[in-house]
Amino acid sequence: xxxxxxxxxxxxxxxxxxxxxxxxxxxxxxxxxxxxxxxxxxxxxxxxxxxxxxxxxxxxxxxxxxxxxxxxxxxxxxxxxxxxxxxxxxxxxxxxxxxxxxxxxxxxxxxxxxxxxxxxxxxxxxxxxxxxxxxxxxxxxxxxxxxxxxxxxx
Amino acid sequence: xxxxxxxxxxxxxxxxxxxxxxxxxxxxxxxxxxxxxxxxxxxxxxxxxxxxxxxxxxxxxxxxxxxxxxxxxxxxxxxxxxxxxxxxxxxxxxxxxxxxxxxxxxxxxxxxxxxxxxxxxxxxxxxxxxxxxxxxxxxxxxxxxxxxxxxxxxxxxxxxxxxxxxxxxxxxxxxxxxxxxxxxxxxxxxxxxxxxxxxxxxxxxxxxxxxxxxxxxxxxxxxxxxxxxxxxxxxxxxxxxxxxxxxxxxxxxxxxxxxxxxxxxxxxxxxxxxxxxxxxxxxxxxxxxxxxxxxxxxxxxxxxxxxxxxxxxxxxxxxxxxxxxxxxxxxxxxxxxxxxxxxxxxxxxxxxxxxxxxxxxxxxxxxxxxxxxxxxxxxxxxxxxxxxxxxxxxxxxxxxxxxxxxxxxxxxxxxxxxxxxxxxxxxxxxxxxxxxxxxxxxxxxxxxxxxxxxxxxxxxxxxxxxxxxxxxxxxxxxxxxxxxxxxxxxxxxxxxxxxxxxxxxxxxxxxxxxxxxxxxxxxxxxxxxxxxxxxxxxxxxxxxxxxxxxxxxxxxxxxxxxxxxxxxxxxxxxxxxxxxxxxxxxxxxxxxxxxxxxxxxxxxxxxxxxxxxxxxxxxxxxxxxxxxxxxxxxxxxxxxxxxxxxxxxxxxxxxxxxxxxxxxxxxxxxxxxxxxxxxxxxxxxxxxxxxxxxxxxxxxxxxxxxxxxxxxxxxxxxxxxxxxxxxxx
Numbered sequence: 001x002x003x004x005x006x007x008x009x010x011x012x013x014x015x016x017x018x019x020x021x022x023x024x025x026x027x028x029x030x031x032x033x034x035x036x037x038x039x040x041x042x043x044x045x046x047x048x049x050x051x052x053x054x055x056x057x058x059x060x061x062x063x064x065x066x067x068x069x070x071x072x073x074x075x076x077x078x079x080x081x082x083x084x085x086x087x088x089x090x091x092x093x094x095x096x097x098x099x100x101x102x103x104x105x106x107x108x109x110x111x112x113x114x115x116x117x118x119x120x121x122x123x124x125x126x127x128x129x130x131x132x133x134x135x136x137x138x139x140x141x142x143x144x145x146x147x148x149x150x151x152x153x154x
Numbered sequence: 155x156x157x158x159x160x161x162x163x164x165x166x167x168x169x170x171x172x173x174x175x176x177x178x179x180x181x182x183x184x185x186x187x188x189x190x191x192x193x194x195x196x197x198x199x200x201x202x203x204x205x206x207x208x209x210x211x212x213x214x215x216x217x218x219x220x221x222x223x224x225x226x227x228x229x230x231x232x233x234x235x236x237x238x239x240x241x242x243x244x245x246x247x248x249x250x251x252x253x254x255x256x257x258x259x260x261x262x263x264x265x266x267x268x269x270x271x272x273x274x275x276x277x278x279x280x281x282x283x284x285x286x287x288x289x290x291x292x293x294x295x296x297x298x299x300x301x302x303x304x305x306x307x308x309x310x311x312x313x314x315x316x317x318x319x320x321x322x323x324x325x326x327x328x329x330x331x332x333x334x335x336x337x338x339x340x341x342x343x344x345x346x347x348x349x350x351x352x353x354x355x356x357x358x359x360x361x362x363x364x365x366x367x368x369x370x371x372x373x374x375x376x377x378x379x380x381x382x383x384x385x386x387x388x389x390x391x392x393x394x395x396x397x398x399x400x401x402x403x404x405x406x407x408x409x410x411x412x413x414x415x416x417x418x419x420x421x422x423x424x425x426x427x428x429x430x431x432x433x434x435x436x437x438x439x440x441x442x443x444x445x446x447x448x449x450x451x452x453x454x455x456x457x458x459x460x461x462x463x464x465x466x467x468x469x470x471x472x473x474x475x476x477x478x479x480x481x482x483x484x485x486x487x488x489x490x491x492x493x494x495x496x497x498x499x500x501x502x503x504x505x506x507x508x509x510x511x512x513x514x515x516x517x518x519x520x521x522x523x524x525x526x527x528x529x530x531x532x533x534x535x536x537x538x539x540x541x542x543x544x545x546x547x548x549x550x551x552x553x554x555x556x557x558x559x560x561x562x563x564x565x566x567x568x569x570x571x572x573x574x575x576x577x578x579x580x581x582x583x584x585x586x587x588x589x590x591x592x593x594x595x596x597x598x599x600x601x602x603x604x605x606x607x608x609x610x611x612x613x614x615x616x617x618x619x620x621x622x623x624x625x626x627x628x629x630x631x632x633x634x635x636x637x638x639x640x641x642x643x644x645x646x647x648x649x650x651x652x653x654x655x656x657x658x659x660x661x662x663x664x665x666x667x668x669x670x671x672x673x674x675x676x677x678x679x680x681x682x683x684x685x686x687x688x689x690x691x692x693x694x695x696x697x698x699x700x701x702x703x704x705x706x707x708x709x710x711x712x713x714x715x716x717x718x719x720x721x722x723x724x725x726x727x728x729x730x731x732x733x734x735x736x737x738x739x740x741x742x743x744x745x746x747x748x749x750x751x752x753x754x755x756x757x758x759x760x761x762x763x764x765x766x767x768x769x770x771x772x773x774x775x776x777x778x779x780x781x782x783x784x785x786x787x788x789x790x791x792x793x794x795x796x797x798x799x800x801x802x803x804x805x806x807x808x809x810x811x812x813x814x815x816x817x818x819x820x821x822x823x824x825x826x827x828x829x830x831x832x833x834x835x836x837x838x839x840x841x842x843x844x845x846x847x848x849x850x851x852x853x854x855x856x857x858x859x860x861x862x863x864x865x866x867x868x869x870x871x872x873x874x875x876x877x878x879x880x881x882x883x
Contacts, residue, residue, distance in 0.1 A: 099357030099362050135217045
């Protein structure tokens with residue numbers, strides 16, 4: 001079946017079966033590989049993208065349920081004011097280790113800062129809880145979200 | 155893993171290839187400098203005519219930082235900034251890019267990436283600098299001794315020019331035999347905490363390419379329906395339901411009969427088609443035991459005379475001493491199977507070129523393993539097989555199987571096709587959690603005797619568990635006199651002076667495939683040694699730090715370094731002066747040549763919920779090349795150790811793994827540890843490992859903090875802690 005998607009400001013047409021997770025449309029059909037496959041059951045957050053500016057797990061978001069929605073992925077974050085601040089903070093603090101979960105971490109962090117521009121450390125922990133990092137870069141993630149908040153304010 | 159040091163004489167050669175300067179090891183040891191010599195050289199340093207320097211990284215990057223670390227060494231020696239250097243992963247070549255600690259084998263493990271490469275990469279960088287400087291000296295008709303390279307500029311004798319101007323001339327020069335290394339006093343990048351990771355930008359903007367991101371034209375995705383119990387074999391399958399899935403191509407039984415390969419046009423079709431496949435298995439030779447039976451076997455072994463007397467002590471005498479001691483402390487420990495669960499599920503992609511070469515795209519931790527396996531599977535000489543090493547989304551040891559498990563699966567799936575289409579093998583998280591290759595289940599039984607003054611008079615220590623190396627190609631390297639060192643490392647070579655120690659080992663039957671895992675045996679040996687030291691100190695009425703220091707007082711460098719990190723961690727954590735409502739535990743351990751002490755500070759109670767308030771770490775890993783990367787590795791190592799100790803285990807029911815994904819193999823989460831603070835001991839000693847050494851002390855330090863709540867009465871001796879009734883808030 002043909003679906004028309006709005007992704008990162010562009011309109012794309014894909015041929016996919018109903019019930020296909022958005023994750024695999026993005027990765028396999030659109031060949032945009034910044035969004036990662038980690039668990040497939042919405043328990044690690046590596047596949048996080050924005051749907052109408054809200055973070056969602058793309059492995060549990062289906063192609064036939066998102067008609068007309070604006071999809072945003074890591075590839076567009078440098079053009080997003082909050083996204084750019086988060087990316088800058090991530091590099092200042094060298095958050096990444098293996099890096100595989102970090103697209104999802106950043107997409108979640110942008111969602112948090114959009115809702116709550118000046119979060120507390122506890123609010124960061126609560127919001128980011130579902131984004132797993134097996135390298136355990138958590139302490140830097142927490143610090144980088146708080147640092148991004150400062151960058152946004154400046 | 156056990157390391158055999160085989161430092162090859164470092165010889166350099168240079169080849170001119172256009173205007174690119176290569177400095178590397180010549181496999182034949184000849185000092186050839188012929189423009190046609192490119193084929194026999196494989197470089198560590200590449201410089202293009204714009205002056206951009208590239209470090210060629212012989213190790214893989216799973217997040218532990220060698221791409222930045224080895225680039226730092228090259229940049230420092232050549233004389234360029236970190237902005238002027240990039241990196242590329244080396245091709246697979248066990249002669250040119252071998253791990254110097256492993257022999258003729260290319261691979262990453264045992265926290266050796268920097269340690270084995272340190273002098274090699276320094277020398278490579280210094281060679282490049284010397285050749286560039288000599289070329290400039292000739293051009294300027296000055297003495298080369300008056301020139302240096304500073305921030306990418308050849309500078310001196312009143313002149314200055316970008317190093318790129320001399321690349322072509324340098325490539326034609328004779329290679330210097332003993333290029334001078336920079337004086338550490340000159341270092342600007344090495345040891346600088348402001349140095350940033352080179353792989354950060356791409357990992358932050360989504361462009362970093364992991365093996366999972368390979369999307370070759372016309373590729374097929376393959377998933378394997380594997381036997382639910384190890385050792386099961388396919389008898390037949392029915393793919394009629396899979397035929398209904400759009401994108402399903404075919405299904406074929408692997409030649410090994412360990413599974414059925416499902417081929418599809420894309421990943422989602424492969425997932426669905428595999429789900430729809432019906433397979434009949436022959437389970438007659440399959441593992442059918444449960445975790446309880448595995449545990450029972452280990453516990454029985456601990457109460458039987460051990461197969462191996464590891465330290466050749468007179469055990470009967472030690473036992474008699476312990477039995478006759480004024481105080482006897484006895485503990486039995488059990489450590490479950492654990493999965494690695496790297497964020498990027500296992501995968502790799504194979505293609506065949508028009509020339510008939512086989513190319514493997516892989517986050518290759520030990521390229522030599524699949525390279526050798528592929529020579530057999532494809533019947534090709536080594537040079538017809540190429541491995542394109544990609545970034546790896548974690549590993550913790552999982553990508554380094556002695557049997558190259560997933561790369562072989564991919565190759566078998568590929569050879570069953572006409573090879574016209576590339577094959578991308580993808581594992582799901584369920585495959586990963588259920589796929590074996592676990593940290594072995596292990597038990598320890600320790601009996602310690604103390605005299606009236608609280609002094610240790612005897613320490614009888616028995617270990618039982620599944621050997622990792624036996625039956626693998628690594629056995630000759632890692633097993634000596636029947637003893638798999640990875641099972642007793644951290645006890646057999648402990649820097650502590652413990653009088654009257656007997657160490658025994660018994661191998662138990664492998665219920666599943668087992669494998670090294672971040673810090674391997676140290677995960678359990680440090681736990682046992684360090685919780686026992688606390689118990690003994692408590693029984694002796696002594697402070698845990700003072701008691702440990704008393705057993706590190708013989709004046710050796712080994713003991714001094716271990717004592718050094720112990721004292722530093724205690725000082726920085728305000729040991730003994732925790733805030734009201736907080737409790738501390740400490741542990742210190744040497745692994746992979748490095749010394750790490752950690753203080754874990756907790757609040758709460760096991761019934762109402764424990765909060766890990768802070769972990770303070772002190773580390774001595776020799777020269778700190780990238781201090782911030784070292785801190786990151788210690789932070790990550792602590793999280794890895796504590797997260798699994800808190801709540802993770804792999805269990806078997808009738809031979810089948812019970813866990814399947816993150817909901818029942820719960821990763822450490824951001825809220826689990828509130829703060830980690832790491833301190834690095836300044837050192838002039840050659841660098842040692844850092845990827846793993848942060849892990850071993852973390853769980854025992856937490857256990858000691860928990861035990862301190864009950865004056866030692868409630869030491870958690872069987873992991874995970876959640877199973878012992880400890881609830882974490």
